[in-house]
Amino acid sequence: AQSVTQLDSQVPVFEEAPVELRCNYSSSVSVYLFWYVQYPNQGLQLLLKYLSGSTLVKGINGFEAEFNKSQTSFHLRKPSVHISDTAEYFCAVSAPAGYNNNDMRFGAGTRLTVKP
Amino acid sequence: EAQVTQNPRYLITVTGKKLTVTCSQNMNHEYMSWYRQDPGLGLRQIYYSMNVEVTDKGDVPEGYKVSRKEKRNFPLILESPSPNQTSLYFCASRRREGEAFFGQGTRLTVV
16 A cells, blocks of 8 residues: 655745645555645645656646655645745645555645744 | 535534434545544545445544445444544545545534
């Protein structure tokens, strides 16, 4: 089965600074990777996804992530954050159809706090 | 509008009183899942279903039941709730290959 580790539980950053949220995965097969965002008292919303093709993936709200197969990582980046980016961010992994146990698994989350 | 609908959004109940949280999706997705979210633990999968009448345990299935009699519905049943099942619950659906779509969540308190 797949698993995900988010390396930072909390990331404080000042407004307009760059940010990187780190995610490493473990899998014996090829993977699909996702980043979700959860604003306070809301459900989860997809930020971006990697299914195949270019390893640099661009998502909504100016976020991007890079799939690095050799390092089994999928770190999320934004060059300049806003107060409104304050939220919980989740990395998730699943396997393509045809593999056993291809359900989606999530990391423990990273709380991003953007300070003025 | 494509959506996953959970009900109720909030529920307070007493230990041992059976309850059902409903989940419905209108996207004709094959896969549906239930997760619970607890501080510091992220989302942990309770059960998932790959199609009608096909379900399997996730990481934390104890104390929960599910059924998938129709493609659109995937209810979560707590036969005898206990305080350690107090949590925020999410239902999600997806195609075989693709992102998950989430409901708005159900905040359950068992006293």
